[in-house]
Amino acid sequence: MPSPRTIAIECLRYDPETDGAPRRQTYEVPFTDEMSVLQGLQYIKDHLDGSLTFRWSCRMAVCGSCGMMLNGVPALSCATFLRDYHPGGVRVDPLTHFPIVRDLVIDQDDFLRKLSSVKPYVIADKPRSVEEGPYRQTPAQMDDYYQYAQCINCLLCYAACPQYGLTPEFTGPAALALLHRYNADSRDGGRSERMQVINAEAGVWGCTLVGYCSQVCPKGVDPARAINQNKINSTKDYFRHWLMPWKSR
Amino acid sequence: MDATRTYVRPMRGWWRHNPYYRAYIVREMSALFVALYALVLLTGLFRLSQGRAAYDGWRAGLATPWAVAFHVIAFAFIAYHAWTWFAVMPKTLPFVRVGGRRVDDRTIITAGAVAAVCAELVLFALVWWTRP
Numbered sequence: 001m002p003s004p005r006t007i008a009i010e011c012l013r014y015d016p017e018t019d020g021a022p023r024r025q026t027y028e029v030p031f032t033d034e035m036s037v038l039q040g041l042q043y044i045k046d047h048l049d050g051s052l053t054f055r056w057s058c059r060m061a062v063c064g065s066c067g068m069m070l071n072g073v074p075a076l077s078c079a080t081f082l083r084d085y086h087p088g089g090v091r092v093d094p095l096t097h098f099p100i101v102r103d104l105v106i107d108q109d110d111f112l113r114k115l116s117s118v119k120p121y122v123i124a125d126k127p128r129s130v131e132e133g134p135y136r137q138t139p140a141q142m143d144d145y146y147q148y149a150q151c152i153n154c155l156l157c158y159a160a161c162p163q164y165g166l167t168p169e170f171t172g173p174a175a176l177a178l179l180h181r182y183n184a185d186s187r188d189g190g191r192s193e194r195m196q197v198i199n200a201e202a203g204v205w206g207c208t209l210v211g212y213c214s215q216v217c218p219k220g221v222d223p224a225r226a227i228n229q230n231k232i233n234s235t236k237d238y239f240r241h242w243l244m245p246w247k248s249r
Numbered sequence: 250m251d252a253t254r255t256y257v258r259p260m261r262g263w264w265r266h267n268p269y270y271r272a273y274i275v276r277e278m279s280a281l282f283v284a285l286y287a288l289v290l291l292t293g294l295f296r297l298s299q300g301r302a303a304y305d306g307w308r309a310g311l312a313t314p315w316a317v318a319f320h321v322i323a324f325a326f327i328a329y330h331a332w333t334w335f336a337v338m339p340k341t342l343p344f345v346r347v348g349g350r351r352v353d354d355r356t357i358i359t360a361g362a363v364a365a366v367c368a369e370l371v372l373f374a375l376v377w378w379t380r381p
Binding site: 099214 | 349
């Protein structure tokens with residue numbers, strides 16, 4: 001039987017209890033054509049080094065847990081294959097711009113705070129009673145927000161956004177895309193409640209349209225579009241308050 | 250329990266490591282040539298306000314090889330900068346629908362760029378035919 005092909009997987013290691021700064025460790029991993037980078041990491045954990053720490057869950061690009069930097073590019077490690085890096089190796093880093101908790105695990109708390117700040121749920125304009133039946137919507141109305149609803153909170157877009165790295169207050173791509181997802185929903189009436197987040201310095205105006213967020217998104221959400229069309233909405237809002245101050249909140 | 254000690258990586262040299270970021274920096278830097286060219290035009294306006302001799306001096310300055318070289322380089326960067334505006338245009342728009350179908354990004358970019366080139370040609374023709 002021929003010996004299996006192997007690939008070098010270089011991982012960032014960081015143990016907050018013993019390391020002052022991250023270090024690197026390379027593992028030689030046997031692989032087959034159908035093995036993802038995530039499966040390579042699982043091989044390391046099961047057979048080579050049980051202390052390697054990383055997040056994962058669904059293994060099929062749905063849960064958004066296994067986002068990592070693969071050779072410096074933000075990607076879902078479950079949807080990226082080792083064969084595409086062979087015969088070279090693959091360098092695995094935790095998602096950039098986020099604090100490292102341990103090895104390949106980042107601290108998501110900042111994002112989760114921002115996510116809740118955009119009120120990512122339908123705020124009904126006029127709540128309907130059960131007798132009145134469900135909130136109805138045409139396919140065209142659904143098309144207005146559907147792509148933004150595909151976000152899986154994997155945070156690849158934050159790792160792609162230098163503005164978030166340079167100015168951590170920036171609300172960031174995914175949270176603003178989800179904000180737009182609800183604003184664009186015909187059943188929603190919460191627009192004015194979310195306008196403050198949009199208008200803030202750290203809101204849509206924190207974006208300089210680098211555009212890499214939309215490039216790396218594994219779900220085709222296009223956060224750059226959600227953010228930048230809201231610059232127009234924010235400008236309109238500003239002039240409306242300026243010209244019609246009696247309508248100000 | 251103590252808060253976990255995390256490690257924050259520095260951002261120094263962030264734009265050098267990724268071709269996408271390098272292109273972004275070139276896009277942003279190309280705007281400098283727009284500002285420089287605006288300065289050249291403003292200088293011309295200022296010299297015009299000082300009288301004919303001053304204005305003719307400014308025009309003679311434009312005819313030097315250095316000035317011509319600057320204009321060639323500035324034109325290339327400004328044309329590139331203008332193109333990048335059209336390239337990001339779809340990102341700044343809500344979905345455009347024609348006959349119930351969403352217009353794709355490529356069509357929006359092409360339409361914008363073609364409209365800009367046509368406007369330039371009209372402007373150039375107007376200046377050409379109304380020259381003294």
